[in-house]
Amino acid sequence: MRTILYLGAYLFCFYTGFSQSxxxxxxxxxxxxxxxSQGNTGTCWSFSTVSFLESEIIRLTGNHIDISEMYQVRHTYPAKAWNYIMRQGKAQFSEGGLAHDVxxxxxxxxLVPQAVYSGLESNKTNHNHAEMAAVLKGVLDVYVSNPGKRLSPKWEPVIENIxxxxxxxxxxxxLYEGKHYTAKSFQKLTKIEPDQYVSITSFTHQPFYESFILNIPDNFSNGKFFNVPLDTLITIINEALENGFTLTLDCDVSETTFSAKHGIAVIPEVESTAAEAIISIRPEKHITQAYRQQAFTSYATTDDHxxxxxxxxxxxxxxxxxxxxxxxxxxxxxxANNGYVYMSESFMRLKTISVMLHKDGLPKAIKKKLMP
Structure with missing residues (x-):
């Protein structure tokens, strides 16, 4: 009887320990x-990467500069359009993109400051690209259908005008702070060198410690990712943060246990506890490399934010x-959390598609393996 009481007390403490706010x-x-706010647009890829670059500028120069997100969006759309036209419509054309597109x-x-290029229509304060994206896609589809029997060169200036x-x-x-700049000279001021940044992922359908083109819909530009084991990916994230380097994150936020409203993202061990898990602590799943891979190849994990x-x-x-x-x-x-989300390690291990960081943020041994 005493053993049963002890066991009951232990189980009570165990489960109540995982039901705290x-x-x-x-x-x-x-x-x-x-x-x-990215507003009513699918441009999280630019907002997240520009935020990352603003932190990089602080790290590299000590300067706080509000960089234009939409300047990169504006210059990326023609590249997307070219890809779509040259593939004769057999490619994705959408508002989405990835960190390497920036x-x-x-x-x-x-680069330009936000004050120089907002990307907003006159008298607008919020971004909304729904109509623009539809117009662009519609026009591109007309050219792809080739009514003139030969692709007209007019499509490029038409897209630029839209x-x-x-x-x-x-x-x-x-002018910025009283000095004259071009976008390239301003980039030099920020000390941002695009070739110093690397994208890292973790999947078993490609060899580890090699780079490959990740086949996800928004990778229209065929960007390459270094592939590492899952534990190594987590090590890279942890050591980068410990050494003062932030990272961009491409991940799946379609799970009900990703909650911006509660500022939390978790993977509960028992799926039926999902509603409770976003408001109080619940045991989480142990995420293995195999489980992560199965989620990706079955579309349970997709690239969406x-x-x-x-x-x-x-x-x-x-x-x-x-x-x-x-x-x-x-x-x-x-x-919640003033717009931040607290993401558990289990969620990070399962739902991360990739991260981007400065090469110097990589642990030395890993950097040597990836870039000998």
Whole structure:
């Protein structure tokens, strides 16, 4: 009887220990800029990567600069359109993209401050690309259908004119804090060098410690990713943060246990506890490499949102969560934690598609394996 009582007491303590409301303690909180809403657009890829770059500028120069997200979006759309046209419509054309698309745009077009290019129509304060994206796709499909029996070269200036109408014509010459810059000279001021950034992923259908083109819908530009084991991916994230480097994050947020409203993202061990798990601590699944791979190849994990990893917190049980900066605004009726999401390690292990960081943020031994 005494053994049964002890067992009952142990189980009671065990389960009640996992039903507490979340209380977080900050371990690492790297400097970043304020949260900005992406509005009604699918441009999280630019908002997250520009946020990441703003933190990089702080790290590299000590300067706080509000960089234009839409400058990179404006210059990326023509590249998407070219890909779609040249593949005769047998490719994705959408608002989506990836972190390396911003880097590709910077390499070609440079950087500008937000004050120089907002990408907003006159008298508008929020971004909404629904109509623009539909118009672009419709026009491209007309050219793809080839009514003139031969592709007209007019399609490129037509696309440029549509983009200028909705987003404004980008400038390459401007004043900033009393000095004259071009987009490329301003990029030099920020010390951002696109070729110094690497994308990392973890999947078993390609060899580890080699790079490959990740076949996901938004990878229209055929960007390459270094492939590492899952434990190594987590090590890279942890050590980067410990050494002052933030990271971009491409992940799946379609799970019911990703909740911006509660500021939490977890993978509960028991799926039926999902509703409770976003408001109080529940045991989480142990995520293996094989389980992660199966989720990806079955479409249970898909590429649908990019954010910015800026720190580490722990709950009252010592469990690690990553502080992730979102781009859905700071309206307290819609988001918690001032717009940040605390993402458990289990969620990170299962739902991460990739991360991007500066090469110097890689642990030395891993960097040597990836870039000997």
């Amino acid at each position: 979340y209380q977080f303690k900050t371990l690492i909180d790297l400097e970043t800029t304020e949260i900005i 880097m590709n745009s910077i390499a070609q077009h440079g 983009l200028d109408t909705y987003m404004g014509k980008p400038t390459d010459s401007f 990019l954010m910015h990893i800026t720190g580490i917190v722990t709950d009252q049980n010592g469990t690690i969560y990553y502080k992730v900066k979102n781009s859905w605004g700071t309206d307290q009726t819609r988001v």
